[in-house]
Amino acid sequence: MLYYVGVFFILFFGALKYDLKKNKKEKKGYFTIFMIIFVLAFNYQMGSDWLNYQDFYDNFIPKIGFQDLYSGREIPFLSEKGYILLNIFFYKLGFSYEMFSGIVLTICIFIILKFVKRKSDNYFVAYYILIVNILFGFSMEPIMRQFLATSIVVLAFDYIEKKKFIKYSLLIILAAQFHNSAYLCIFFYFLDRFTIKRRKVLYLIIFSYLAVLMIPIISEKLLSISALSKYMYYINHPLYGFRKISFSRSVLKLLISLVYLYINFYSYQFSKKREKYLQNLSIIYCLFFILDGLPILQRLLPYFSVGFAISISSIGELKTFSKKEIKLNHRRIGYINIIIISMFNIFIFYKTYFTRELSIYRYYNYKNYFIEGLKGNLYSDFETKSYQYKIDIMKLQEKEEMLKN
Numbered sequence: 028m029l030y031y032v033g034v035f036f037i038l039f040f041g042a043l044k045y046d047l048k049k050n051k052k053e054k055k056g057y058f059t060i061f062m063i064i065f066v067l068a069f070n071y072q073m074g075s076d077w078l079n080y081q082d083f084y085d086n087f088i089p090k091i092g093f094q095d096l097y098s099g100r101e102i103p104f105l106s107e108k109g110y111i112l113l114n115i116f117f118y119k120l121g122f123s124y125e126m127f128s129g130i131v132l133t134i135c136i137f138i139i140l141k142f143v144k145r146k147s148d149n150y151f152v153a154y155y156i157l158i159v160n161i162l163f164g165f166s167m168e169p170i171m172r173q174f175l176a177t178s179i180v181v182l183a184f185d186y187i188e189k190k191k192f193i194k195y196s197l198l199i200i201l202a203a204q205f206h207n208s209a210y211l212c213i214f215f216y217f218l219d220r221f222t223i224k225r226r227k228v229l230y231l232i233i234f235s236y237l238a239v240l241m242i243p244i245i246s247e248k249l250l251s252i253s254a255l256s257k258y259m260y261y262i263n264h265p266l267y268g269f270r271k272i273s274f275s276r277s278v279l280k281l282l283i284s285l286v287y288l289y290i291n292f293y294s295y296q297f298s299k300k301r302e303k304y305l306q307n308l309s310i311i312y313c314l315f316f317i318l319d320g321l322p323i324l325q326r327l328l329p330y331f332s333v334g335f336a337i338s339i340s341s342i343g344e345l346k347t348f349s350k351k352e353i354k355l356n357h358r359r360i361g362y363i364n365i366i367i368i369s370m371f372n373i374f375i376f377y378k379t380y381f382t383r384e385l386s387i388y389r390y391y392n393y394k395n396y397f398i399e400g401l402k403g404n405l406y407s408d409f410e411t412k413s414y415q416y417k418i419d420i421m422k423l424q425e426k427e428e429m430l431k432n
Contacts, residue, residue, distance in 0.1 A: 030066050030393045035155070035376075037062065039369050042151035046343040046361050056150065060140050063154065067166035068132035069396040071125065071405075074168035074389050075420055078413055079103075081124040085409045088118045109204025110172050124409070125396050132166050135178040139333060142181050146305065146337045148298050152365060153340035159372045160336065161329045163380070167390060176206035177329050183212070184333075187219050187304050212330055219304040225292055228310060232284065235317040239277045272319050284313040287339060294345045295338040308334025342368050385423040 041059065083103055093115070096108050104110050117127040139162070140154065147153040165174040183198035195216050202209035291309055295301055312331035315324045343361030345353055352359055380390045399405055406412035 028391055028393060030395070031376075034062060034066055034158070035369075035373060038151050038155045038158075042149055042155065042365050042369065043362050045149050045151055046365055056144055059151070059154065060137060060144075063140065063158070063162070064133050064136050066393075066395070067158075067162060068136055069125075069129045070167055071394040071396040071399050072412065072416060073394065076168035076170060077128070078417060078420075080128070080169070080171055081409050081413070084114055084118065084124045084127060088114045091115065104172070106207055107172055107203075107205055109201065110175065110206075113175075113205075125405075128169060128171065129396060131171060131175065132169060135174045136162060136166065138178040139181050142184065143333060143337055143340075146300055146302065147340040148295075148300060149340045149343055149365070152342065152368065153336040155369060155372055156336040156339055157332065159376045159379075161332050163376070165329070173206040173208065173326075173329060176202040176209040177333075179205070180209055180212045180215075180330055181333055184215075184304075187216055188302065192216055208327060209330070211327060215304060215308065215330075218307040219302070221307075222303065223307055223310050228288060228292075228314075231314055232281070232288070232317065235314050236277065236281050239272065239280075239318060240274075276319065277317075280317050280319055284317050287313050287316075287335070290342050290345060291338050293348070293350070294343075295341040297344065297346065297350075298341045300337075305334040305337050309338035339368065383427070385420070385427055388419060388423055 037059065087103060088111075091102060091111065093112075095102060096105070096111065102111065113131070114127070117130075122130070139157065143153045143157065144150040161177070164170060165177075179198055179202035183195050183202070186192075186195035186198070196213060199209060199213050202212065288310065291306060291313070295306055295309070308331045312328060312335040315328055315331065318324050342364045345361070345364050347353055353364075354360065380386050394404075396405075
């Protein structure tokens with residue numbers, strides 16, 4: 028836990044210092060990036076997705092050849108051949124799963140943070156938001172395939188600005204070889220060609236919120252139609268179906284989205300670093316954020332989150348509805364906005380990762396690969412490393428299911 032506190036502490040005071048500086052010259056900022064990579068990329072035995080990924084790396088990859096990719100043989104992740112090839116490449120070079128995972132996560136984090144630093148008004152704030160929204164979960168589990176896809180999509184963003192559609196498309200196709208959902212990002216190229224005006228956004232917000240309220244009714248109606256009974260699995264599916272949410276939760280999400288949209292239109296709108304496609308990505312993020320009853324849309328949020336973090340990083344320059352700088356006793360108060368957004372994100376971070384027993388087990392007692400190695404606590408094989416961990420995870424999952432029922 029102290030590692031997380033240390034990261035947020037450095038980012039928080041870095042954000043305040045950066046905002047208060049009169050001359051905001053760009054610095055390399057490699058220490059901050061190194062610190063984030065050290066903590067996130069080289070975590071050890073955290074989360075739970077690593078159980079599947081390491082099992083695949085240690086037990087499936089040695090039995091898979093290049094010819095098997097097109098032989099019709101049943102192989103995990105077969106529709107995402109780029110990920111399989113990456114595993115084969117590292118395995119053939121003799122890397123352990125932990126080093127493979129650490130190197131891949133390092134590259135992903137570095138690509139995203141370097142881009143965000145270049146485009147943000149206050150990159151410390153942007154890093155803060157990114158860690159809470161995607162980097163922590165993507166790294167700790169790890170959600171490696173979508174992380175790889177997201178980082179390649181971020182690499183492709185430069186070609187939106189250079190207006191090179193072919194090169195952009197090729198990178199999106201490459202990203203989709205690691206996670207099929209990346210094909211959606213082909214449409215991002217056209218986000219630089221139009222402006223989403225405030226009035227239209229307001230209409231979309233109203234529509235999105237009404238859609239959230241209607242989801243339980245739509246779900247019940249669909250389930251009552253006998254012809255759709257065979258699709259009941261998908262309607263109730265936790266990842267792709269409909270999910271009921273409380274009225275209070277929907278109102279809270281609406282209010283949060285409105286605040287974020289205000290920052291978009293009354294802060295980032297006036298940024299010298301503003302890019303239209305990044306602002307549009309941020310606006311779409313806010314709309315998807317409201318649609319909490321559709322888990323499939325929530326799983327697409329990472330592709331929009333970079334634009335979101337960049338736009339919100341301009342909060343230090345927030346203006347009034349009349350487009351005047353907000354001041355207190357003739358002094359700008361950007362640092363107060365940064366304190367508020369930082370505290371709010373810490374709260375979200377805590378609520379997301381440390382309020383359930385299962386989440387506490389997976390994330391609270393942080394372990395680092397290098398430090399555990401120095402202590403002599405690294406496991407020599409997957410079965411030894413995962414045996415008790417699997418049992419503990421299953422028990423906690425069963426306990427949560429019992430409490431739900």
